[in-house]
Amino acid sequence: MDQATTVDVLIIGAGFSGLGAAIKLVEEGFDDLVVVERGSDVGGTWRDNSYPGAACDVPSHLYSYSFALNPEWSRAFSPQGEIYDYIRRVTHAAGVRDKIRFGVEVTSARYDDTRERWTVETTAGEYDARVVVLGVGALCEPKNPEIDGISEFAGPVFHTARWDHSVPLADRRVAVIGTGASAIQVVPSIAPVVGHLDVYQRTAPWVLPRMDRAYPRFERALYRRVPGLQRAVRALQYVSREFQVVGLTRNRAALAPISALGRANLAMSVRDPALRAKLTPNFEIGCKRILLSNGWYRALTRKNVDVVTAPISRVTPEGIVTADGAEHPADVLVVATGFHVTDSPFFERVHDSAGRTLADKWASEGMEAYKGTTVAGYPNLFVLVGPATGLGHSSMIYMIESQLNYLVDALRTMRDRGLQTVEVREAVQDAYNRELRESTGETVWVTGCKSWYLDAKGNAPAVWPDFTFAFRRETREFDLSAYRRTAVDGAGTENPTGTPTGQAAAL
Numbered sequence: 486m487d488q489a490t491t492v493d494v495l496i497i498g499a500g501f502s503g504l505g506a507a508i509k510l511v512e513e514g515f516d517d518l519v520v521v522e523r524g525s526d527v528g529g530t531w532r533d534n535s536y537p538g539a540a541c542d543v544p545s546h547l548y549s550y551s552f553a554l555n556p557e558w559s560r561a562f563s564p565q566g567e568i569y570d571y572i573r574r575v576t577h578a579a580g581v582r583d584k585i586r587f588g589v590e591v592t593s594a595r596y597d598d599t600r601e602r603w604t605v606e607t608t609a610g611e612y613d614a615r616v617v618v619l620g621v622g623a624l625c626e627p628k629n630p631e632i633d634g635i636s637e638f639a640g641p642v643f644h645t646a647r648w649d650h651s652v653p654l655a656d657r658r659v660a661v662i663g664t665g666a667s668a669i670q671v672v673p674s675i676a677p678v679v680g681h682l683d684v685y686q687r688t689a690p691w692v693l694p695r696m697d698r699a700y701p702r703f704e705r706a707l708y709r710r711v712p713g714l715q716r717a718v719r720a721l722q723y724v725s726r727e728f729q730v731v732g733l734t735r736n737r738a739a740l741a742p743i744s745a746l747g748r749a750n751l752a753m754s755v756r757d758p759a760l761r762a763k764l765t766p767n768f769e770i771g772c773k774r775i776l777l778s779n780g781w782y783r784a785l786t787r788k789n790v791d792v793v794t795a796p797i798s799r800v801t802p803e804g805i806v807t808a809d810g811a812e813h814p815a816d817v818l819v820v821a822t823g824f825h826v827t828d829s830p831f832f833e834r835v836h837d838s839a840g841r842t843l844a845d846k847w848a849s850e851g852m853e854a855y856k857g858t859t860v861a862g863y864p865n866l867f868v869l870v871g872p873a874t875g876l877g878h879s880s881m882i883y884m885i886e887s888q889l890n891y892l893v894d895a896l897r898t899m900r901d902r903g904l905q906t907v908e909v910r911e912a913v914q915d916a917y918n919r920e921l922r923e924s925t926g927e928t929v930w931v932t933g934c935k936s937w938y939l940d941a942k943g944n945a946p947a948v949w950p951d952f953t954f955a956f957r958r959e960t961r962e963f964d965l966s967a968y969r970r971t972a973v974d975g976a977g978t979e980n981p982t983g984t985p986t987g988q989a990a991a992l
């Protein structure tokens with residue numbers, strides 16, 4: 486068998502989080518680092534989600550790394566291609582591309598207590614790493630619907646995150662299943678092209694207008710010459726989004742103006758009362774992600790588009806049969822049914838020293854980490870975009886950068902103090918999550934709708950239930966006292982009470 490590649494830090498995934506980790510760690514002098522990426526390029530979700538109309542619903546200036554602002558965004562809300570290019574440019578400029586091994590998929594990561602290292606099996610051999618950083622993202626594993634007969638469908642079937650660009654849609658009958666953030670971007674883009682479009686809606690989303698506009702050349706030049714101005718615009722975008730947190734997490738009455746805007750948007754866009762009734766949401770605004778679109782409602786009023794609200798019974802080779810017995814012929818089936826978030830299959834590949842997987846631990850105990858990043862029982866593992874870091878209202882890159890501060894400070898602390906391992910104390914993690922659960926209990930996300938924020942038990946372990954600056958504050962520094970630790974030479978582990986002994990007592 487080939488020898489394992491020994492590396493100090495192994496980062497899994499080259500999307501916004503994994504790349505950010507590579508950039509920041511290399512900057513800090515952690516050069517013995519490899520990024521493994523299953524795809525053939527950087528970009529993660531922005532590489533994979535190339536469906537027609539894909540764009541960011543967070544403003545461009547805010548949806549970028551704070552250390553790599555881009556004055557060249559063409560619009561207030563950037564299209565996918567521009568974000569993908571941005572990530573590639575940043576990777577190149579930061580000089581980390583040669584750290585990335587493309588086409589390498591991790592099949593298992595196992596911590597070894599005796600060696601105090603991780604063994605990571607991949608499709609291209611084994612890595613032996615001291616520290617593992619999970620940068621696999623939360624929205625990376627497409628969730629395909631389990632519908633009777635779907636595998637018998639005669640035409641192409643694909644998920645929005647795996648768009649098959651070789652399939653022509655012009656003049657064909659297309660069915661789109663789902664009405665979430667992905668579907669509302671796809672539908673307006675393909676509706677003018679296809680012959681007929683059936684949109685299968687289980688739950689009508691809240692949709693607000695998207696205040697989008699192209700940035701004229703002079704404005705971009707201004708941002709280029711006066712970076713402070715771009716920072717000010719970014720700060721304004723950040724603050725205005727943060728106001729939503731009051732309504733989402735503390736006082737739902739504060740969401741009333743937003744729901745009034747949503748109702749007005751629907752009333753002004755859809756004149757037909759029957760269609761309007763179908764499209765009226767039946768849950769509290771904010772419970773699911775609030776969607777932004779200027780084209781969704783208009784697309785649904787087109788003559789060649791039908792909104793089907795009868796539940797899907799089964800798929801036949803020719804189309805879809807709904808519970809009312811109606812048969813809806815289709816040539817192409819697009820599933821816009823979201824992602825495995827709290828049940829990501831990747832968690833099945835991460836094992837503690839006793840062989841227990843993160844998937845098993847989180848399924849039975851709840852998906853919990855400490856500060857969204859570290860997990861008791863899994864030393865030297867740092868999870869980016871981990872539990873309780875998801876957002877519905879603002880930029881995930883802000884949360885990622887907060888975690889990067891924590892990660893970099895953790896590794897710096899370990900280096901300065903001669904530590905081999907750190908492992909968050911279970912009691913600290915439990916207390917942290919008790920508080921989080923109490924806060925989440927007050928939020929709009931647990932008011933009865935179904936969303937990817939929730940786990941099978943109806944808790945919302947995926948979202949951060951507070952202002953994002955509160956998360957930034959708590960991840961600013963690595964709090965070593967919350968961790969059990971061992972020294973580099975193996976001396977001085979801790980006794981079962983958590984009291985450091987030997988050399989570790991002095992660390």
Ligand code: N01
Nearest residue numbers: 540541542630663664665666667668687688774821822823
């Ligand atoms: O997925 P979703 P998404 N039969 O889970 C329906 C990010 N994102 O890919 O609401 C019929 O939101 C399901 O119905 P219901 C963003 O964070 C960002 O759209 O559960 N329907 C729902 O309508 C977003 O939140 C951007 O009743 C079924 C839809 O499928 C996240 O990705 C753009 C079904 C799934 O909606 C996920 O968005 C796009 C079934 N069996 C996405 N199963 C940006 O702009 C599911 N559905 C940054």
